[in-house]
Amino acid sequence: MKTDIIRYNLTERGRTYRGKPRNFDIPSIVAAINSGPCQEKVKHRDMLGYYGHWPRVKFGMNPAEGGVVDGKAVRVEPAIVTTYLKALDDGTIEHQEEFLDNDAGRLAYNLYKSKAGGFSSAIDEYKRNGPEFYGFDYVLEPNYSTNRGYDIALDSALTLDAVEAIEAYQEHIGGMARLLDSVMSDRNNVDAAYRDALKALATVSAENETYISLLTRNKTLDSVASLESVGSPLLVDRSGLSALERNIKSFKTADLGRFEPLDDEAKPTDKTVSNVLDSITRR
Template identity: 35%
Template sequence: MSKRTGVIRYNLNDIKRNFTGQKRAIDIDAAMRLFNGAALQESIRKGDIYGYIGHQYREKYTLDVPETVMVDGVPVVLEPACRTIYLKCYPTGDVEHEQEFLDTAPGRVGARLWDSKAYGFSSAIYAPEENGLRVPKGYFGMDLVRAPNYDNNRGYAVMLDSVAPGVFTAVDTFPTESAALLDSVDNMIKESDAFAAGLSNDILKQYKINDELNEYNARLLERLHQAKIEAPMLDSAPKVMERGINMDTGATMLDSAQRFMANENLPGYQPAPEKAEEKGAVDVVVGGVKKAMAMVDSVIRGH
């Protein structure tokens, strides 16, 4: 069963740290428009905003973490640990949020850490600097981190709260908010292309050989049927198959089939007889029968 944190409250203007952390000047009005906006609130109600253990996925794959990534040609699922189920921002800069730990491997780890009063939440927000203020334009969830920037959150981020200053300089200078968003469809297309490129040419070649073998097999069975030779059954194979046989036998089998097909002694189709030849053969048979019947009749009569 999923575990909820209860409502957590912190203030954007007060990190509750004296010697560590990153103090930032936040545009509170922009934060309210984003956090309390209809679009984000709908996503939260539908459970679409996820968080992870640490910020590493976001550092590597952008703030909007993809569902899967390709690693050495193999798709790997990036499992989330939690999701935002409540979020609200007040004119004072106070932020309230509640997280729900998921029944995933990272979610269970996160719940255990939370129960142990370890780690804290750090928000992932796209907030470029404009006129000296960080302007929140995109909220991507709360991650569970070892040292949250806002101590009361036990999270503000570009702000990724626990990341050292300067790490996301390139992200901060994005010209538009869309530059920070991950296009899920494009990512899926790239992954599909990478997967298709990884298909082995040898497998495709083997498919072609198998198709040719199937065609030859059908023709051979037809000839065996014409010659009234029964095809062998699998029962004739040894009970224990040898191991270590070379698996690339398709070409050898195809060559053998071609040599067999070239044998002139194989039964084949006989040309259709001409009608005259058919009539002559019938006359010969009928004449022979009549002669035999006449001889039998002569013997019976005693002649």
């Protein structure tokens, strides 16, 4: 179950409204595809592809046999293998795919025979030593509509074989898909909790600013008790507030006498006055 050699160009997606525009560094992608390590992978039939991109999304660009989710081993079943691959200087990619004789491979092949879906490449553009090409997956709506391996017939429809293969394989991967949905849901919950925490932190900061503002106003010296009517903040140093309150009360009842000009060497002898003046000068 092999395709003919498929040709498409990285600068021509064959789409106007759907999909994502790509601005590849063509010389770098061409060099990566024609490199020794990439061609050796093709030669040894190690460049495997999957039905859909989700195995790579979940387990990385090279998911191998699968991975562990919530303590359970999840098997990843490849659907295709790339048997020929070449890149031309103008960005044209040539490749040939073989559908594997398993559930995933039969599903992809039946879709291919029915002229539905197409191939979609897996490329990591941002590797430190340059881009890396991992192969192709079979997807229902390829970003490059030119990467299908058949001419699109507007009157084509899924055959009975394709429908039966889809139903069988959907039952096979249903558990794994639910696990993926669960993981994404957990991530959304974490993101929501993080946003709530930031909102709470902003509220607390605003409350503290209000208290600081009240304490620094002159009229507050005569009405410290009014702070209690504002509501107790979440992050207030109560010991510092209590000390200021005591100093204010002591200042009101202290026998200050007359104010005399002080020279540079003079220092207040009354401890209460000293504490209050120190608090004021520190601000």
